[in-house]
Amino acid sequence: MNKILWIILIVLGLVAPFIVYPVFMMKLLCFALFASAFNLLLGYTGLLSFGHAAFFGGASYITGQLVKISGLTPELGILGGTLFAALLGYIVGSLAIRRQGIYFAMVTLALAQIVYFIALKAPFTGGEDGLQGIPRGKLLGMIDLGHVYTVGGSPVALNLYYFVFALFCFGFWIIYRTINSPFGQVLKAIRENEPRAVSLGYKVERFKLMAFVISAALSGMAGSMKSLVFQLASLTDVSWHTSGEVVLMTLLGGVGTVLGPLAGAFTVVTLQSELSSVGSWITVIIGVTFVICVLLFRRGLVGELGRVLKRSL
Amino acid sequence: MPDHILATNNLSKEFKGFTAVSAVNLRIQRGHIHALIGPNGAGKTTVFNLLTKFLIPTSGSIHFNSTDITREKSADIALRGIVRSFQISAVFPNLTPLENVRLALQRKLGVSYHFWKSDSILKQLDGRAMDLLDAVGLAEYAGEITGELAYGRKRALEIATTLALDPELMLLDEPTQGMGVEDVDKITALVKKVSYNRTILMVEHNLKVVATLADRITVLQRGAILAEGPYAEVSQDPQVLEAYMGSSHD
Numbered sequence: 328m329n330k331i332l333w334i335i336l337i338v339l340g341l342v343a344p345f346i347v348y349p350v351f352m353m354k355l356l357c358f359a360l361f362a363s364a365f366n367l368l369l370g371y372t373g374l375l376s377f378g379h380a381a382f383f384g385g386a387s388y389i390t391g392q393l394v395k396i397s398g399l400t401p402e403l404g405i406l407g408g409t410l411f412a413a414l415l416g417y418i419v420g421s422l423a424i425r426r427q428g429i430y431f432a433m434v435t436l437a438l439a440q441i442v443y444f445i446a447l448k449a450p451f452t453g454g455e456d457g458l459q460g461i462p463r464g465k466l467l468g469m470i471d472l473g474h475v476y477t478v479g480g481s482p483v484a485l486n487l488y489y490f491v492f493a494l495f496c497f498g499f500w501i502i503y504r505t506i507n508s509p510f511g512q513v514l515k516a517i518r519e520n521e522p523r524a525v526s527l528g529y530k531v532e533r534f535k536l537m538a539f540v541i542s543a544a545l546s547g548m549a550g551s552m553k554s555l556v557f558q559l560a561s562l563t564d565v566s567w568h569t570s571g572e573v574v575l576m577t578l579l580g581g582v583g584t585v586l587g588p589l590a591g592a593f594t595v596v597t598l599q600s601e602l603s604s605v606g607s608w609i610t611v612i613i614g615v616t617f618v619i620c621v622l623l624f625r626r627g628l629v630g631e632l633g634r635v636l637k638r639s640l
Numbered sequence: 641m642p643d644h645i646l647a648t649n650n651l652s653k654e655f656k657g658f659t660a661v662s663a664v665n666l667r668i669q670r671g672h673i674h675a676l677i678g679p680n681g682a683g684k685t686t687v688f689n690l691l692t693k694f695l696i697p698t699s700g701s702i703h704f705n706s707t708d709i710t711r712e713k714s715a716d717i718a719l720r721g722i723v724r725s726f727q728i729s730a731v732f733p734n735l736t737p738l739e740n741v742r743l744a745l746q747r748k749l750g751v752s753y754h755f756w757k758s759d760s761i762l763k764q765l766d767g768r769a770m771d772l773l774d775a776v777g778l779a780e781y782a783g784e785i786t787g788e789l790a791y792g793r794k795r796a797l798e799i800a801t802t803l804a805l806d807p808e809l810m811l812l813d814e815p816t817q818g819m820g821v822e823d824v825d826k827i828t829a830l831v832k833k834v835s836y837n838r839t840i841l842m843v844e845h846n847l848k849v850v851a852t853l854a855d856r857i858t859v860l861q862r863g864a865i866l867a868e869g870p871y872a873e874v875s876q877d878p879q880v881l882e883a884y885m886g887s888s889h890d
Contacts, residue, residue: 528718
């Protein structure tokens with residue numbers, strides 16, 4: 328049953344650019360990966376980070392720099408962005424995991440604001456303008472990611488799409504593996520009852536830090552992908568709005584479920600693109616949707632579905 | 641000279657001027673079931689938290705097998721073989737009892753940091769985990785959601801999980817608290833059973849349980865030791881009768 332579900336999702340992912348607007352799909356994949364990485368922390372370790380935009384946006388700047396200014400190939404750009412996010416995650420995580428609950432969230436928020444400030448002031452980020460016109464480049468120096476095919480009369484960057492899709496699958500697989508690993512078992516134990524996990528001899532700080540770094544790295548990978556898709560790294564990506572958005576996506580979809588962040592990202596990104604004509608009202612609409620969801624289905628879309636089907640999704 | 645597995649020297653803990661534990665010299669003999677009793681607020685749980693490093697002592701020292709462990713961290717203590725239970729049942733509610741026990745067993749496999757491996761490698765522990773669940777009478781509930789088990793069963797599961805670590809010294813914080821009569825008898829029998837070949841230090845309110853189980857008793861009052869000895873002796877001590885026994889039979 329589970330296998331069939333996965334195959335359906337992969338097939339959907341493969342045919343999607345022929346059906347829906349590919350840029351929308353790629354944006355969705357970036358945010359779905361971002362939310363899944365975030366969920367690894369919130370849903371499976373019980374840590375609420377309110378500064379994940381620092382990894383997402385920070386990595387997108389690094390990728391932009393590496394590809395645009397240093398002229399590296401896109402896969403190296405993404406690797407660089409991901410490694411940067413992992414390193415940043417190590418620093419932020421080391422400081423934040425000394426505190427618990429709301430204080431943990433405040434430390435991550437404060438550190439992310441520092442990253443935002445650097446992005447605003449530093450010369451290499453383009454300040455308010457951000458890094459624009461980031462080239463998509465040639466994958467491994469051979470495949471042109473910017474190449475546009477004509478599908479049904481409209482231009483589609485298929486090479487880029489499949490590259491992004493492959494990266495998404497890879498990132499998502501790492502998260503899935505982590506959740507269902509011996510390491511993931513200990514994370515769940517920490518989430519469920521931290522003092523008990525300590526009394527069983529687990530050094531919970533190390534586990535939390537490792538989970539934090541994995542989550543930060545994959546959030547960074549998502550941000551790097553986004554900078555290639557939109558050819559832009561901007562202040563929005565590092566702002567606390569983005570940190571909040573990923574919390575929203577995860578809660579909306581279902582925290583602590585494998586598929587929840589995907590559903591949450593889908594809902595939010597769809598609302599954003601469908602309602603883009605209403606301007607700033609969109610924030611209100613998404614806010615109201617969020618409130619309704621939290622009131623009606625506390626476990627999120629996928630969480631409630633899982634409860635009805637009596638299985639974890 | 642008796643063989644002490646655990647000893648404290650002038651162990652004290654102050655909270656902003658309030659002395660919760662004052663100069664406690666505890667001697668736990670290897671192989672004993674040692675009970676720590678005392679009226680509410682006597683500092684029993686604080687002593688427990690000090691011994692397991694959930695609190696840091698203000699002064700004094702703790703020795704386990706003659707090694708000074710005063711400065712060690714909670715997780716390190718567990719690795720040395722001191723494993724505690726908690727007053728409120730400490731289980732992982734959204735996991736199954738099997739997974740609960742397996743978590744205690746899995747540390748020895750040395751794969752706990754391996755996030756790239758499938759958790760199916762933990763299946764090799766299932767046999768041992770089932771044996772432990774069976775020992776506490778929970779084998780048939782192995783696949784249920786732990787949070788939905790009855791209270792007595794959660795406590796039994798906690799003991800199974802603690803046993804999985806094969807601790808030299810088990811610290812049980814009120815194992816029968818909040819239980820019905822039939823559960824109390826079961827847990828009492830269980831504690832007796834698992835005490836074979838190990839040492840147990842327990843905080844317990846139920847004096848019947850203490851009388852049945854304990855080889856030796858320490859009575860705490862206002863953070864200090866009031867009396868120590870076998871049950872028969874301590875229960876006749878006039879000071880103890882006045883301070884504790886009198887007030888507990890209500």
